[in-house]
Amino acid sequence: MTPEQLALRDAVRGLLDKHSDVRAAIETPRGYDEDLWGRLCGIGVLPIPERYGGSGAGLPETHVALGELGRTLTPAPLLSSTLAARALLATGDEDACGRLLPRIADGVVAALVWPWDNRETTVDGTARYVLDGDLAEILLLADGVSLYEIDLGEPGVTREHTPAMDPTRRLATVHLAGATATRLGPWSPEVRDIALAALSAEQVGAAARALELTVEHTKTRVQFGRPIGSFQALKHRMADLHVLVETARSAALAATGEVAAAVAKVYCSEAFFQVAAEMVQLHGGIAITWEHDAHLYLKRAHGSAQLFGSPRDHLRRLSP
Known part of the structure; x- marks a missing residue:
């Protein structure tokens, strides 16, 4: 930027x-x-x-x-x-x-x-x-x-x-x-592309914060005498989520034009949903309580994926 x-x-x-x-x-x-x-x-x-x-x-x-x-x-x-x-x-x-x-x-x-x-x-x-x-x-x-x-x-x-x-x-x-x-x-068809690109930017911001909150939680949640974030299996899962967020960020930044905007919508929707779902899993039982924000991120991920057409709709639209 x-x-x-x-x-x-x-x-x-x-x-x-x-x-x-x-x-x-x-x-x-x-x-x-x-x-x-x-x-x-x-x-x-x-x-x-x-x-x-x-x-x-x-x-x-x-x-x-x-x-x-x-x-x-x-x-x-x-x-x-x-x-x-x-x-x-x-x-x-x-x-x-x-x-x-x-x-x-x-x-x-x-x-x-x-x-x-x-x-x-x-x-x-x-x-x-x-x-x-x-x-x-x-x-x-x-x-x-x-x-x-x-x-x-x-x-x-x-x-x-x-x-x-x-x-x-x-x-x-x-x-x-x-x-x-x-x-x-x-009416300009470009408004649809603007909508998809704008939504993708919002999704990336939410996914990045969901991952930040998850990493913070795994540093303080202790199990078997040590923070759960120190376990190799969880490290790998969070590393994969980091890659998802950063590639989604790249897709959102490149979302200019019909094809790139549709690609961003599809990729960012799926990346955000996966990060939010993992957020719920890695927070354990607390994540399904109203007091914690994890369920709000998951609901936003689900709803934004359907806004302006689902990922499947856009894949179908761009298919030859």
Whole structure:
């Protein structure tokens, strides 16, 4: 990373160390700490150009922040707002960007309903598993051809929180009944690649922290008169996990373009799940208790693997 990106990483990590409380956040009605989200936006983690009120951060800087949020499993609408912002920028609609992007840069939550099969002006149907869809003040919809803005003030738009296995990820069901969709411009397929790359960065951050916590535990957990981390079999297992995390990091950093982004999604999903599963195993019985965070990492690994398409979906899509 560049010196600027390292400074951003340190700033985000320091902020999260002081203010992030994942358990308190998921128990709030909104599912995240609004004050912390405002502080993150103040640091400038969203990829919004300066002419629209942003910090000028690019996707690499956003990925740094997502990696830090992944480390602590901090619930924050960075991923959903990033995708909405990039989809808006890709339309080339200056009026829409000038109207909506400054609000997103100020911390207004934006959500993207994608993919959507209905291509009529009046929208009817239901979208499930929409990131932060019930909390968003800006709701965009993509049908694979165009990007639309949904008027949230219409009675035909209803949204509800969808409880999921992973309590640290806010998902929603969006019901549209005769809602009017305003076309903003063309949909860019690159947004899918941006989504996969961004998610991969978050997965790597979470996997790295899960391994760190596991190594720390094996240094202090004593069995047969010695720390369990001194046993050769466990050393080998943790060494293998280290290799998994670092190769996943390389895949995430190289996730530019359709193929590389899909490869990162597949590899990082599988690596994170394996690290989280080993975390549970190596922590023993404590790992399945609510008081310990191991089960939260395992749930995040399972849920993120299915987000934006499962690894099997992407392997099938890229197969000749």
